[in-house]
Amino acid sequence: MSTDDNDSDLEMSETLAEIRDAAATVTNNLPQKSRKQYEKTYKYFMDWLATKNTKSLTENTLVLYFEHLSTKFKPVSLWTFYSMLKITINMKHKVDISKYDKLLSLLKRKCEGYKGKKSMTFLPEEIEKFLNEAPDKQYLIEKVTLIFGIMGACRRQEFYKLQQDDVKLFDSALFVTVRNRNKTGRTFTVTGSYFDVCKKYIDLRPKPCELPDFFLQYVGGKCIKQKVGLNKLGSLGKTIATYLQLPNPELYTGHCFRRTSAKLQTTDMTTLIDHGGLNSTIVAEDNIDDSVQSRVEISNETLNSIRKKEVINITMPTSSANLNEKSGLAEIVQFSHCTIQSLCIISQ
The missing domain is CATH 1.10.443.10 (Intergrase catalytic core)
Incomplete structure (x- = not known):
């Protein structure tokens, strides 16, 4: 084997090592929490390209791919896939799909008139x-x-x-x-x-x-x-x-x-x-x-929102300033939708 061949093999080995290092860097730069989901979304896209016998990452290719996805997923999911692919394609292939205006227009059209279902709530x-x-x-x-x-x-x-x-x-x-x-x-x-x-x-x-x-x-x-x-x-x-x-x-x-x-x-x-x-x-x-007290107040409010309002009648003593002069009876004070923290009884 000639010296040139040895040099060529050495260069190829170094190139492969650089590719592996670059791939590792790309993977490490992905969000730690959702890295697997990013990789899964990217792999799904690459598998689709393989079925079409192409490696093209042109705008038309991406438009066709998202048209394909739109038959299976909701518009909000399309934006999620777009966000993941924008990062992974740019990191792995140095292609910025955020510049693809036709693709963005497609995603916006798919969202027109769409109203996602919200989770039901309990009474x-x-x-x-x-x-x-x-x-x-x-x-x-x-x-x-x-x-x-x-x-x-x-x-x-x-x-x-x-x-x-x-x-x-x-x-x-x-x-x-x-x-x-x-x-x-x-x-x-x-x-x-x-x-x-x-x-x-x-x-x-x-x-x-x-x-x-x-x-x-x-x-x-x-x-x-x-x-x-x-x-x-x-x-x-x-x-x-x-x-x-x-x-x-x-x-x-x-x-x-x-x-x-x-x-x-x-x-x-x-x-x-x-x-x-x-x-x-x-x-x-x-x-x-x-503080604990502020959390207790929020807890009481939520609890009172669930429970039916209860009215507590408290009769004030006749010496109170709230005395009803016409009837001679103490005025009745009503407390509703409340949580009693303490009750102090004072003998006359």
Whole structure:
């Protein structure tokens, strides 16, 4: 073998090594959380190219590909695929498909008139009926996720990631910290009769249990040492709707608890943003009180939104300034839609 051949082989080996290094760099630059999905979307596109016996990445090719996808997926999914392919194609082939105006026009046309289906929400009376009537032996974990979902505006991913250490148990309240997808924590409390339901589930946790996860499988009235899966957690809304015999139970997706919680909130927008862990540039959001007391107030408000308003009649003593002069009787003061923190009785 000649020297030229040896040099050629050496150059080829170095080139292949550079390609492998470049490919590794591309892969490492993809978002860590969704890297597999990016690679899967890119592979699906390349497989489609292979079926067409082409390697072309021209605008017309991409338009044909997305026309093909539009027969199988919703417009919102097309934009997701476009975003992933824009990154992977640019990184792997140095082709910027964001400059393809015809492709962008196609995606915009596909979205015209499209209105995505939103997850259904539970009414206050439906929540109360399920919590009061569904047997704990069969539906206890559904009750706990329902309570956590409406009190904390939780997503199914947040249920899935919730750990035992994130739930602090006090004498009559739970203090829960949720680690959301934005890597920032938010908190909520569970009080009253809802606390009793959640504590029952917590007390059934196996001892000892090396699993750090809060939500464990619940079978036959017992918790077992097995984490509840993401899809299972996402289907619990449907399970509740099925028990309540609501129409279209399949529309009660993993987002139904979060949307129900938002509808039950009657506080100002800043409190709602904080309660749900939403993104906002509002300056006031940075000054929200994160104390236990503020969380208890939000918990009480949500609870009162579900429960029917109760009117409490308190008769003031005759020496009060509220004395009705005509009748000679003390004026009756009514408190409705309230939570009594303490009651002090003063003898005359």
